[in-house]
Amino acid sequence: MVKLSLTNKRHHKTERSCRWAANLSNKRRMTMKRSNRLVARSAVALSLAASLTACGTASSTTTTAASSEAATETASETEAASTTENVGEDVWLPYNENLEKKRDDRDATGKNGAVASCNWYASKAGLEILKEGGNAFDAAAAVAYTLGVAEPYFSGLGGGGFMTIYSAKDDKVSVLDFRETAPAAANAQMWLDENGKMEQFSLDGVNNLGDKSVIGGLSVAVPGEVAGFEYLLDNYGSDAVSRQQIFQPAIDTANNGYVVGVTFKEELDSEYTGIAANETLSNIYLDESGLPYEVGDVIKNPDLAKTLQLIADGGKDAFYTGDMAQAMVDAVAAWGGNMTMEDLANYEVKVREPVVGHYKDYTIYSLPPASSGGTHLVEILNILENYDDMDKIGVNSAEYVHRFSEAFKIAFADRAQYMADTDFADVPLAQLTSKDYAAERYSEITDKSGSYVAVEPEELEHYATTSFSVVDQWGNMVACTKTINYGFGSKVGVPGYGFIMNDEMDDFSADPESVNCAEGGKRPLSSMSPSIVLYPDGSPYMTIGSPGATRIFPTIAQVIERMIDYNMDIQDAIDCARIYDNASENICYESGGVNPITPEVAKELQDRGHEVTDKGEWQLFFGGVQGISIGKDGTLRGGADPRRDGKALAY
Structure with a gap:
């Protein structure tokens, strides 16, 4: 001691x-x-x-x-x-x-x-x-x-x-x-x-x-x-x-x-x-x-x-x-x-190729491992793309929340199984981000709360992050x-x-058998997902990121989907009430704010077999999205999350 x-x-x-x-x-x-x-x-x-x-x-x-x-x-x-x-x-x-x-x-x-x-x-x-x-x-x-x-x-x-x-x-x-x-x-x-x-x-x-x-x-x-x-x-x-x-x-x-x-x-x-x-x-x-x-x-x-x-x-x-x-x-x-001193002198920045995915012809660039965020952001959106009516069911309806919840649980199952620093472990990125794999995982989803093969995910990182x-x-x-x-x-x-x-060493596992165990020179697993999205024609559409520990990539997925499927302004999409689920099969949700999860929706989710936890409104738990969208006329729209102290500025 x-x-x-x-x-x-x-x-x-x-x-x-x-x-x-x-x-x-x-x-x-x-x-x-x-x-x-x-x-x-x-x-x-x-x-x-x-x-x-x-x-x-x-x-x-x-x-x-x-x-x-x-x-x-x-x-x-x-x-x-x-x-x-x-x-x-x-x-x-x-x-x-x-x-x-x-x-x-x-x-x-x-x-x-x-x-x-x-x-x-x-x-x-x-x-x-x-x-x-x-x-x-x-x-x-x-x-x-x-x-x-x-x-x-x-x-x-x-x-x-x-x-x-x-x-x-x-x-x-x-x-x-x-x-x-x-x-x-x-x-x-x-x-x-x-x-x-x-x-x-x-x-x-x-x-x-x-x-x-x-x-x-x-x-x-x-x-x-x-x-x-x-x-x-x-x-x-x-x-x-x-x-x-x-x-x-x-x-x-x-x-x-x-x-x-x-x-x-x-x-x-x-x-x-x-x-x-x-x-x-x-x-x-x-x-x-x-x-x-x-x-x-x-x-x-x-x-x-x-x-x-x-x-x-x-x-x-x-x-x-x-x-x-x-x-x-x-x-x-x-x-x-x-x-x-040698540890400090030997530190190097690593330049990596981004993970690339597509959602309804929009291109998404995000982080590769050691962050799991980009991979599972793409995976979640790939799963949701299998539904042909995501833009019609209504934001934060029971069906909408159920679909996101199941996609989240699948992503966390894969995260726990595979993700680590690629300099120390083999990670099947091509599989996890492929449309075929997403279609296979989508086929496992029913109208009831499901369980997916995985261990309980470790709660890595704290919400004490910035973007x-x-x-x-x-x-x-x-x-x-x-x-x-x-x-x-x-x-x-x-x-x-x-x-x-x-105190980033806490993001490692103390289990020597874990793919994310602590080793000298290794970078710990993360959920960070700063992302850039392009229009279908390849021109820049938005830059976006959030703090929030394991809620990061689920949060960003919700904001991106709402902007693409519901044509929401970036600030409106950021303000909108959020949900979160992982392998624990407990949907955490915001019951206040913009487009809240209503008591009726929460009851229907319970009827489908979900456990639910009401987190109130405007909760730091759900991150703090900061993003900028670019209109086709070149207008820049900066959005900042009211769940944090953020502010967008432009000229």
């Missing part, structure tokens, strides 16, 4: 770090104080666009909207001029005066460029690059790095992911795999005790923080994000904008601060124990009372701003070698991990999904650099 002590550098953080094991009682004790603050910030939210000013010295990482005026008065004029900016002047907030997520004002329309992401700051960063003459690939890097600042709980420099990109110049779709990779020393049983049970991670040998595969150093895989976006810029970026221009929005957001939204607050509360246990993370994300910040607070991260500047100046090597790499290795080792889409005026397209896995990843912060290491 790992036994480590916490070292504190700042006096006012000492008490916080020492009392992390008692955090729940602290939260109860301060309920009244927090309630009063919440009321104040609710009022502030209404006038934030006019009054929010983030001020303070570099060592002060946060301020609240309500206290910004006082902070301004206490800062010197020199400090204020050099370190602050009115972050509230044009901030789009994803919540209303009641601190409820907005259900509208998510989409955007333009002719020259569009960005859709899970965070307004990131969408704004990408749009700025497009307006300055950069292409979609330049903008994608700006979006990605800004997401790591303003949405640090879902992705960042310490994570990885995938991109599906379309180069208009080459008329070619490619996949960039920058998925995290197991350290060379990793093995399938490194988290298990002598009885084969998952060990718990503890800093003091007494208080457990969680499974070792989820929190601590042994949960950390070698990150790929920086390598991925450096590869993108080196091979597809333009000369119209400089590296400094691309990085500047993220740097400014880290230095000047960003507003905490509802989703951010939910993640802070959910992951509080782990955050409080790590000095680096607690210094950034907890207030002076040692508690999570509230909606409406402004968080700054000057260490991350400095880190981004180092990468802007030094490229990939600044991250994977030298002082920054050593800091990562040391931080992971201090929490019991086994990642080395974005970019389209530029030349027709270049990027669909990207990236992650640090669970909220705030492994809870291992990198001291002095301001970012969080992933």
